[in-house]
Amino acid sequence: MRCPKVKRLLSRYSDGELKGCPASEAIEQHLKACSGCRAELGSMLSAKNLVSSQERIKLKDGFLGRLKDRLRPQPEIVRLRWVLDAGDLARRIIPVPAFFIAVVMILLFGQLRKTQELPGGDIDILNIYADPIAAFEADYF
C-alpha cells in the first residue's frame, strides 16, 4: 500500500473502524517502514486526544424540575390560547384577501387615471393642478 492511500485510511484506522479488515494489516506493515505516515498517525492521535479530553459539563441541579415547569400547561396561556390561535389564523389568512384587494385597487386606480372625464373635457384629474390653464377651465367652465 502506498502513502496517499494509507493517509486516506489513517482516520478510520485510528478510530479502530478497520479492525479485522485486510487493509488494517497492510497499514500496519506500511507504518513499520514509513516514518512520514507514522508521524501523520502521531499527529492525528494527538489531535484526537486534544479533542476527546475536552471539558464535559454538568447541568445545574434541578434540571428535571425546570423541565417539568415548562411542560406544565400555564393557566393564563391556556385561557388566552384562543386569542393566540386566532392571531395565528389571522396572520395566515389575511395576506390572501389583502393581496387581491391590492391588485383590484391597482387595476381600478389605473383605469381611473385613463378614463376619468371631467366637465371641462378629457382632463387627467390627477395632473390637473400640474397644468394651471386646465385647472382654471375645470373650475370655471
Added chain:
Amino acid sequence: MSNLMDMHKDDDCLIGLFLSGDESGFDMLVKKYQDYVANVAYSLLGQGHSRHTDDIAQDVFISVYKNLRSFKKESKFSTWLYRITVNVTYNYLKRASRYVSYDEAGINDVPATASDPGRSRAEQQLVRQAIESLPFKHRTVIVLKEIEGLPYKEIASILKCSIGTVESRLFRARCILKARLSHLIKKEGCV
C-alpha cells in the same frame, strides 16, 4: 459511553412505562440522558452560546415528550435522542445567527465543567475555538465521534447519511483541526 450502551436495554421499558401513562418513565429517561444531551449541545453551541445549553437540553426533552408516541423504534432511543439534539441545536444556531452576535455571551454564565486537570484552561479554550470554527456538519461528526465516542455506524444513523460521508467529514474535520492546533499537537508530541 459504555454505560450508555449498557443502559439502552432499559430504554424500551421506560418508554413503555411512559406510554402507559406513568410519567416516571419519562423522568427516568431525562435523568439518564440529560448530561449526554447537554454535552452534545454544549460542544455544538460553541463559546458564544454555551449559556443556552440548559435551554437547549430542555427543548430537546420537550420534543421527546411530545413525540415519544411516534417513535417507531427503528433505531435505538439514544440515536433518536442524539438526532433531536443535533437538530434542535442547529435550529437554535440558525435562529441566533440572525439576531445575536457571537461575542455577547458572559463567561460567568457557562455551565459548570469537569475539565481535565492536566490541561490548562487556555489550551481547553483553544481546542474549543478550533472545534467551533468548523462548519456545523463537520463539527457534529467530530463531537459525536471524539467527545461522545460513537461508532461510525451510529453517527451515520443519527445524521441519516452514509458511513462514507461520516468518514470523509471526519477526515476533513481532522485535517482542519490538525492545522489549527499544530502548536498544541507539537507540544503534545513532546510530552
